[in-house]
Amino acid sequence: MKKVLIPVLLLLALGMSARGQQPLPLYMRTDAPLEERVEDALQRLTLEEKVALCHAQSKFTTPGVARLGIPELMMSDGPHGVRAEIEWNSWDYAGWTNDSITAFPALTALAATWNPEMSARYGKAVGEEARYREKDVLLGPGVNIYRTPLNGRNFEYMGEDPCLAGEMVVPYIRELQKNGVAACVKHYALNNQEQWRGSVDVAVSERALREIYLPAFRKAVVEGGSWTIMGSYNRYLGQHCCHNEVLLNDILRKEWGFDGCVITDWGGAHDTREAALNGLDIEMGTYTNGLTSESVFGYDQYYLATPYLEMLRRGEVPMQTVDDKARNILRLIFRTSMNPDRPWGSLCTEEHYAAAKAIGDESIVLLRNDGILPLETDGSGQILVVGDNATRRLTDNGGSSELKPRRTISPLEGLQALYGDRISYTRGYACGRPLYERVEEVSPETVDSLRREAVARARKADVVIYIGGLNKNAYQDCESTDRQSYDLPFHQNELIEALLEVNPRLIVMNISGNAYAMPWAERVPAILHASYLGSMGGASIADVISGRVNPSGKLPYSIPYRLSDCAAHASGDPAQYPGIERGEQEGAPIPGSFLDSGSDPQVTYAEDILVGYRWHDTKKIPARYAFGHGLSYTTFDYGKPEVSSGRLNAGEGVHIRIPVTNTGTRDGMEVVQLYIGDDRCSVMRPLKELKHFKKVLVRAGESVDVEFTITEQDLRFYDETTRSWVAEAGTFKAYVGSSSSDIRRVVPFRY
CATH class of the missing domain: 3.20.20.300 (Glycoside hydrolase, family 3, N-terminal domain)
Incomplete structure (x- = not known):
């Protein structure tokens, strides 16, 4: 179809049709206004x-x-990438x-x-x-x-x-x-x-x-x-x-x-x-x-x-x-398809790999570090890598996000490239083949054998890097099924505990698109959290662990201690998740497939606007790691803010300038986050809500001014009575910090 159109497109600039000197119909003329072309084509259709x-x-x-x-x-x-070609009329x-x-x-x-x-x-x-x-x-x-x-x-x-x-x-x-x-x-x-x-x-x-x-x-x-x-x-x-x-x-x-x-x-x-x-x-x-x-x-x-x-x-x-x-x-x-001015495009270029690498570099979140990281590449100790995700190709499965990459660097390959023969590897746990609607069971004998081997080898290593988390199998991070537990799957918690017992120098690098329980968190020297990083993921992980890249990722979601700390699960009522059947059997959880229950289920968002950190803040239920949290290999100090005015008037804004100083020895990037809280309102409001953020590079020993402008729009809530957005007069606070729980400065103002 498109190949037939090519000679026609070549004539558009001349305003000629493929038949010779006849003018092209209006809908074919790219020099005509878009809406006129649309109307011309529409009136020609049966x-x-x-x-x-x-x-x-x-x-x-x-x-x-x-x-x-x-x-x-x-x-x-x-x-996350253009999916491999699918058959014309099947999912193969x-x-x-x-x-x-x-x-x-x-x-x-x-x-x-x-x-x-x-x-x-x-x-x-x-x-x-x-x-x-x-x-x-x-x-x-x-x-x-x-x-x-x-x-x-x-x-x-x-x-x-x-x-x-x-x-x-x-x-x-x-x-x-x-x-x-x-x-x-x-x-x-x-x-x-x-x-x-x-x-x-x-x-x-x-x-x-x-x-x-x-x-x-x-x-x-x-x-x-x-x-x-x-x-x-x-x-x-x-x-x-x-x-x-x-x-x-x-x-x-x-x-x-x-x-x-x-x-x-x-x-x-x-x-x-x-x-x-x-x-x-x-x-x-x-x-x-x-x-x-x-x-x-x-x-x-x-x-x-x-x-x-x-x-x-x-x-x-x-x-x-x-x-x-x-x-x-x-x-x-x-x-789109009739736009002759669109570029030709390109595939698998070095620029694209560089983009994937840069995004991966900036996305890895350092959750915890007692000084074991960065792990220098010029040392001599032996490093044991443990975990299925160190080698598993995480672009497979997951549903519609499944990809066919030309090049993929696994975490193990990335680490081997930097640390050479200091690296050895053992799987540690097994999770079966990628499947959509069921889990391939792994025998207890296999689980025990893999764990015993990992523990024995960890005892002799100088450092252990654990690379686990979730994957794209059913009931993990996968279209069509929800997770069945907040815990890490495949007996990973038991494995991590066993590794800690024999080697306290353990770095946990988990890959996941979701939060998960971490009962071992306070005893692990360093914890890194990454999502699925695609073609260049292994290189990004290795560079962050080694310190070639200073981590700057911040959590885009809260990580609660337990599932019941999450707003949707706090009551334990199935009406709030995953839903209940309405009608004669109201109140009973519904069996059914992932797509259609075969019934009439309803799920109620009883937490209302208190989603994520809004719930943790307002209900005073701390998260293990808060929304916006992420450490660096350097440290940042937030100076005294300069404020243009203590009052925000209609049509004007409150301008805030805050100096951010890198007080460490490494260049680093910091995400400065600004939240707004309404001290008193006619409706329930969260303690604070994110309204602005900026990511800035700050050289070691230097300072950068970060500026925000707060407007009337930042103060609004949706009034269900008037069905309109409303900002009420009163006292507000601007919270400036490094995460939703790490607030460095508070600026009060009135509206």
């Missing part, structure tokens, strides 16, 4: 062609209009030899950099790879809020705070779309668990919806200019989110002015009338589970296919609905 635009023709494509030279749309899973891989790519760090890692410049670099690089692979829509990034550490898909998102997620998603989208590849921000909205994701109805206050779960999506649309949005599987107010009147028509279109396409998650459509009326444009993956199962129906039986066409012909839904959908789809096609 009803059948308009409907055909609205649904898939294969697993990852939608049809164009061949009669008019309008090409199809090619989509690919993301956002196509077996191509030229679809290997750069694997970029997971979005939790990107969020842990707290650096919008890294986000822009990420979007640019992954966009170039998507363009080279001739993709028009990259299915990502994801900005669902981290509500529970059991959510199997948290690693694809940007943490627990809407300010952090919103600031980080905008540069990604802007740079990605400069390649003529559409971002598809997902999963809109309230997709905060995988258990029963296809049927669970989320009961949440409008205030929590507006303050916690929607702001990052709004920034993606209003500031990022995302060209597409993916609806989520779950329901809200009884309607599936892929055709939800409130979310799509009222908020996305009318309030935010979204002019792009709404695309279903694969298998997310459930009703033709709702899909017709409630803002859905493109239907993908219907009658499958979006991951592994096949459909017995053809694409012409999708809800927005023949059933929709027949409803239109009978006058049961307005003809305007299909015109609106076709208009949005044409606009997307003109922005």
Whole structure:
């Protein structure tokens, strides 16, 4: 389809058609205004062609209009890299030899950099790879809020705070779309668990919806200019989110002015009338589970296919609905596959590997260090590496985020490159093959044998580096299943305890897209936390451990001591997670598959706006490691802030300048975080909320001034009575610190 269009595109600048001197139709002229082209193309389409635009023709494509030279749309899973090619009509891989790519760090890692410049670099690089692979829509990034550490898909998102997620998603989208590849921000909205994701109805206050779960999506649309949005599987107010009147028509279109396409998650459509009326444009993956199962129906039986066409012909839904959908789809096609100005793209370049490495470097979080780190490379002691994640390829499995990288450096390879023959390795634990919906059991004999060998070798080593955590198997960090426990899996806690008994010089380097219990934390000299780092992950891990890179990552989510310290689990009520069945058996937990319970479950967000650190702060339940926490190999002092005014007036801001001094001997980066607290309000408010942050490089012995401007918008809450944003007069505090629990300076002011 696209190859047929190439000679036409070459003539666009001349305004000529392929037939000679005849003027090109308006919709083909790239010098014409976009909306005029869209309207011209729309009036040329038949009803059948308009409907055909609205649904898939294969697993990852939608049809164009061949009669008019309008090409199809090619989509690919993301956002951590362009997925390997899938068969036209099955979930099997196509077996191509030229679809290997750069694997970029997971979005939790990107969020842990707290650096919008890294986000822009990420979007640019992954966009170039998507363009080279001739993709028009990259299915990502994801900005669902981290509500529970059991959510199997948290690693694809940007943490627990809407300010952090919103600031980080905008540069990604802007740079990605400069390649003529559409971002598809997902999963809109309230997709905060995988258990029963296809049927669970989320009961949440409008205030929590507006303050916690929607702001990052709004920034993606209003500031990022995302060209597409993916609806989520779950329901809200009884309607599936892929055709939800409130979310799509009222908020996305009318309030935010979204002019792009709404695309279903694969298998997310459930009703033709709702899909017709409630803002859905493109239907993908219907009658499958979006991951592994096949459909017995053809694409012409999708809800927005023949059933929709027949409803239109009978006058049961307005003809305007299909015109609106076709208009949005044409606009997307003109922005992407019919955009002759988009660059060619590139694949697996050294620049892309450098971007992946830089993001990984800045994302690793040093949680604890008693001085054992950095581990110098010029020593002579023997270093034992223990742990399955030291060698496991963590780009495999995980669902739609699975990747086929051309180059991957494992943590063991990275350490061997720096420390040479000082490094030896033993696995320590086993976890079976990557599977989606079940765990491959490992025999007790194997568990015991691996542990005994690791302990015996640890006894003789000078230093032990443990590399474990979660992986992409079922019930870990994996689409389709939630975690079954807050503990580390595969008997890792017992292994860590056993290693500590024989060698106290233990460095724990865990890889995970989620928080987990650490009953051994106070006895381990050093703890590092990383998310999935992609192609260059092993090099980043080795460089941080050795001190070649000074760690600067900060946690994008809290790490509670125990699951019950998390707001969603504090009451122990299954109504709050994973949900209960409504009706005759109300109160009973529901059995069922990951996609559809076969029943009518509802989950209630009883914690309301108190998500993550808001809960820990307000309820005075300390986290083991707080949101925003992350140490360095140097230290930073926060000086006395300079404040422009003690009062914030309408239309003016309070300007704060604070000097940050590197008091150590190494250059380092610090993330200065500014939170706002409302001393007295007519509604419940958290103790404080993140409103601004800046990451700055401070040379050893030098100081850098960090400046923030607080505006009236930073003081607002959503008033459910008036259904508007309100800032009440009174006294506020600006908390400036290195994490949500490490506040260095407090600046009071009035409004």
